[in-house]
Amino acid sequence: MIRPVRRRPRRVPVWPPLVLAVTVAVGVVVAVGLPSGSTSPGGDAGTAGPPVQAPALSGPTLDGGRFDLADAHGHVLLVNVFASWCGPCRDELPLLVDAGRRWSPQGLRLVGLNVRDGSEAVRALLDETGAAGLTVLPDPDGTRAVDWGVRGVPETFVVDRDGRIVDRQRGVVTRQWLEQRVAPLLAG
Amino acid sequence: MLGELGTSSLTVGLLCATLTALLWLRVALFGAPTRPARLATAATLATAAVACGVLEAALLRHDFSVRFVAENGGRRVPLYYTVTSLWSALDGSLLLWLLVLAGYAVLLAGRRHPPRLQAYAMVVVSAVTVFFFALSCFAASPFRAVDPVPPDGPGPNPLLQQHPAMGVHPPLLYVGYIGLVVPFAFALAAPLAGREGRSWLRVARPWTLVAWAALTAGIGLGAWWSYAVLGWGGYWAWDPVENASLLPWLTATAFLHTALGPGARRAGWNLVLACASFVLVLLGTFLTRSGAVASVHAFTESPLGPMLLGFVLLAVVASTILTGWRTPELAGRTASPVLSRNTAVLVNGVLLVTIAAVVLIGTIFPLLSGPLGGVRTSVGPGYYHRTALPLAIVVLLAMGVTPALRVGDRTQALRRLAVPGAVALATVAVVGLLSRPGLPALSAFGTAAFVLTGLAGQLPDRLRRSGRGRLAGLVAHAGIALVAVGVAGSSAYGRDAERTLRTGETLRVADVSVRLVGVDRRGDSGMAVRARLRLSESGDAERAVTPALRYHPARDTAVTVPAIDTGLLRDTYVTLIAVSPDDGSATLRLAVNPLVGLLWAGGALTAAGGLGSALATARRRRRVGTPREGAQPASVAVRAGAAG
């Protein structure tokens, strides 16, 4: 019996298809997670998130008074974390003070949390920006800001009438942001 | 005017690059004459040069009608940093990328290499050029007109206006990065070019060495910049941008070693490592230029991301298909002895590839974890310290063992290792008993001592042989060992303290103390604050040091300017963190960083060694004459091996 000449079966290499499959899989995952997709627009700047109870905030103010967040119940509170060494804070302060003044009839209160700063420098800043009447809580070592989860200055929190943080803005606030995020709370 | 010139140069460049690729393809497939293809390659370089020149001219003339200038130029920026702002943002750096890439293409086209291998390699290089021209032309468009024309621009990122290294670091890094396209191109060309393909390793090696040396220098300069500008006292933060430059360096290092000697023995390794190096370059470009990874830190997004990702995938697919299915199976038939250089090189390869995997997965983890249901977090230094550092120490050990494994019996190898081993153990004993650097640093010291003693032992032997190339590999390896000592020393013995000082108070770390003399403000509304300090070391005479804080209103960032006092054995590093305007007190951080100087010295030595090796290899080839295919004399191969 003559056996036919057995042709050597061509060995199909294993690793090239494997590499291709892994590459394509990783590529798809990365492409899905690419930030330019519509999955996570806006990044970190303004995150609403679910409302959380605001951490306690009380103590002597810059002008010798006392402030307690608990007393502000029933008001909408804007907590602006700022410092005199921060340029953008200087820029946004007039806008905030203006908003606080305009909307105070509707129940808005503005509080400044002054992080790692000197009292003289803050006073100078307040005078310069026409914010002399602002309620300012000094936070010389910055631990109160950390308690609030502040990531950088300036940062502004919106606390609703029930004392919950409903919105926060990392970085400078704009008139538009105030009107979009704060005004509806006042009207309601 | 300039804007239109720039745009049209990019368009013409795209056409030229496409033409170049097609012409080289004709050369490769039909054996067409090479002259038109060479001319087209040169024309592509010319357009890239014009585009760069136009953008540079627009920057220098403050022509804010050009988008890139409006976004990155500024009238108040010093001349030097105006020149460097070409590569301080994505769209301009793409032009520099194009210039370097086209430059490599011209150099490669001008060399005498086996013709078909060269033609196919040129097709690959030109195809890459086409892609980047298309990217620059359609997506980045730095020359787009701005309307209305702003009167002034914000200037480049302030961090990029602090250090003279800014003028050298990015171009060097690019020369290194993009140079890896050459081994990639040859690796893809080798399976296509038939018998000529077998010589690809010998042809690609000098190119790889040049690219590797530039990449090494670029990484070193980047670390130096980070140390001198960022003000946190360190030089390596395992940040995605740094990792992106480290990744191709690791695989290219592995490639340089597997390609040594009779390279055909490790054909698969060579192909994969050469391809991986350039794919990692592309991946790094994608990671850092698309904002994909850095977006965790709210970096600007870029529309280039998906396209770069697509090109990375395309490169992987192309190289897998070309090398995977057509690997010239020329692997040796005989098993090497266990204790041989072959084994050592492969162990080195395995470890370097594993380190690359660690760095890669750590870097792209935030991209994967989001879609896979995790949190988009980047990976901190702790992870790399636990994984990459032990592996790196083993690599160092392999580096020390390998030279002893020359052909010969085992006892001889052991005898060669006896003295370095004894020195290493003695180092561990002495250092461990006298100070407590911790296990990783102690083992790094021991291994480095092992390596350096071994290298010193080889020195007389190498000097006896003729040619400068003999020393190059030795120098590069010594540089790596010095870097290891520098890293271990600075992390183990570094001490720092941070405190708020009033005028006249003193901050002390070890035997170094600084006394605050006063705080100066300069510029309008406190744009720069300087702390005047008196520094004294171990009771020596006091010296004045002045760390500063500089505020850049246009970009709204404050930048620290640390005061670094570089010494032979240690640096003192003072950072001004904050200044209280009330009472003139200043918050200072004083750090004593020992052995940091070794890092820079070691990095420079390593890069110099790589460059020397490249020059020696090239010169030797010229002496041997135009290589006939597959006819590399064994002696050359062995000597090339010794040089690496």
Next chain:
Amino acid sequence: MRWRPAAGTLVLVALLAAAAAGLARSAAGAGQDDPVRSVTADLRCPACQGESVADSRSPIAAAMRQAVADQVAQGHSRDEVRRWFVQRYGPDVLADPPARGVELLLWAVPALTLLAAGYAARRTLRPRPRRTDDLPAAPPADGPPPGGAARRAWRWSALGLITVVVSVAVAARGLDRPRPDPAPADPVAVAVGLARDLEAQDRYDAAAQMYREALRDRPDDTIRLRLAFALLRAGDATGAGQAAQEVLSHAPDSPDGLLVLGLAQRRTRPAEAPRTLRRFLTVAPEHPAAPEITRLLAAA
């Protein structure tokens, strides 16, 4: 020469012992120095790029260091402090998240790579003996590929190249520049909405104030009319009249403008009011306010 190996062994043993002692001493003493530093080194500075809280020079990082120091001083454990930070900053704040779930990738990928590369190295070192017929299927061809294949390769490669360029162009057009913010809410509309709410609460002064602000951003007659109404209701007839006049200067036949002007004039200049209101009736006899005005005029 018997003493040489013995001496060698002795030296080796001595060295090994000394090195072991050095290692032991070194391992025992490292990393225990500063609990604050050990916690902060594993926290990510939220304001910086890839720096830990321990290393960063940003003020927030300094504040976080202080917060950690305070908590450590109060006797909180490392885990408690870390949890406290996660509550405030999210899990992102941890520089080394615990290895579970997706984090396993961080360990699995390097391990698999090590295994695969090790396997490849082993195969390179110990190639399996090949049979003579196990040569590569196609020995590397010399010279250019034959005509037909070359032409096909040429065609496909050229096509591929063009495809790359075209797809970049198309993709670039597709996502062009970063899109503008998705439909920013119109601040004027918000102000107007807020003012209406105030009107509904009978707070006409405040509402008028809001309308004035909206007008500053967008001088629009509709808003001006609403301002005029609000002013009228707030009792500021002069202001209302001025606003209405302004509207009428753009649109002389605006019914609402005539209506408000007429009503305002009833208080400021009663003599002119009837004429204005009559004009209102002729312009817009179907206006919802028309019957009321007719009644007013009849009563006068």
